[in-house]
Amino acid sequence: MNKLDAKGLKAGYGKKEVLRGIDISMGEGEFCALLGLNGSGKTTLLKALCGLIPAKEGCCRIDGKPYLEFNERKRSRLISYTPQRHSVISGTTLLDAVLMGYNPYLPLLSSPGRRERLSASAALERVGFIGMDGTGFDELSEGQKQLVILARAIVQESPVMLFDEPVSSLDFVNCHHVLRLIRDIIRENKRAGLITLHDPNLALYYCDRVLLIDKGVIAGEILPERTPLPQIRERLSLLYGSIDVLEYDESYYMVKRS
């Protein structure tokens, strides 16, 4: 069964319509990438999908529930969102930063208990911080901070996870580390993940499905495991112009054609 189903989604800012009818569905354990040039509507699509900007038309469901009609609290149990630039959480410990992910489940005025602390600590271990619960968030590097935000999304336990360019400010090594973790977590926990990326090679390498968005509509789809090379090349060049796609070690890489 599909985790997320969006049909005919239209949204924009003010009178300007950025998304002009988007259909997306994602299955259990599926990790999808959203590729598109600047201004194509990637971020808008993520924001519309999680209800941060109102949908003008269309119907979105998670596990069959019309979650866009819910309030923030109920909605955040179904969908999580990792923004491009996480906020500055100064002066807090890693554990406290991760515990924020429990907010949708805790009664308004109560604090996280022992059980929440233990599993937040486990989530931190899952992303590689062992015995660092009390470390200050400020002391981490940018890549490490992104991992803490990922741990926070893990404890939020939402069936659908959205990521808005989570690796755009990371170096090569960190970038691959974070993406591998995201993919593994989505598969292990049978969630559905949608991520926007700038680099098509990362999308082709890590994702089960690559959606190409152009001028507010889905212009094409690539299944890196199944779509044949000529079609991948053709679909990517619709977006990126004069490019070529090479195969290396069972994966595809896009390069600029001179």
Add this chain to the structure above:
Amino acid sequence: MRSAFGERTEILFFAALALLSGAFVLSVCVGKYPITVNEILNILSGADNVSEMTRNVFFTLRLPRTAMAMLSGFSLGLAGSVFQILFKNPLASPDIIGVASGANLGAASAIMLVGGSMAAVAGGAFAGGILAVTLVMLLVRATRANSTATYVLSGIIISACAQAAIMLLKFFADAENELAAMDFWAMGSFGGVTDTKFLAVMPICLFGVAGMILFRRQVFLLSLDEDEARMLGVRVKLIRVVLLSFSTLAVASVVSVTGLISFIGLIAPHIAKLAAKRNSFPVCVLSGLTGSLVLLIADCLARTLASAELPISILTTLIGVPFLVLFMSRRKEGKRL
């Protein structure tokens, strides 16, 4: 609770409480009519070898005054740190959304229009503070841009209007009595605190403080970007209004009795944060304790430095500035808290 507190914060709590107890005893003793520690012990143990005068001073003036200074410092310090987190701005203080100028206008109006009895001034100041913040919230609502920046701008607008109205009142005020009363109110003092006044505002103030403490987890969620907070299930607009209302209640009830107290809401959070090197809710409470401590010391000095009582704001500034400079120069380069 270990990780929420941290050992350093725990030690700071004990230190703050110890200093505060010392300051409390000092504050009860000193003043125009000194009371010795022995006399206090006698009063408390019910012995009858204390003069009626001493007993009266202790119960109706000194104790309420000391308690009021502690409560005020705590509310202002706590509200200050909540504001700095909510507005993501280290320079934010409760005055930012107009509670101080509103209260000032309320007090000035009471002095001018209803003769300036103690109760009228307090009531006017409280109502003025609440009214100003309500207007700010309505203005924010009307603009439909519910961001913290809009709150700051609306606060500036409402404060400016209140200041203009105060100037108008001052212009027509009688220079001998009314104008002096207005200016004196705006400098703050614990001189006029009595048991009745303290007991009248304490419940309101504690209600506001309790509200901020109960919503402690939400305070930190609101320190995130708005989108991020919403996607963590925070009903941002609602919770923000709730928290601002609680802190306004606490601050307005305090200033209605004491007049304006400058600087505490700004420096107490900084002292607490720099000392604790963390920023969790216990540190906000620590900021409250710091506020109490600074205000108690300031009030003791206000009573003893000159033959007449000095306005409290002069002393809070004088004490607060060196504290802040000391901590500022000690903090490491490039670390922002």
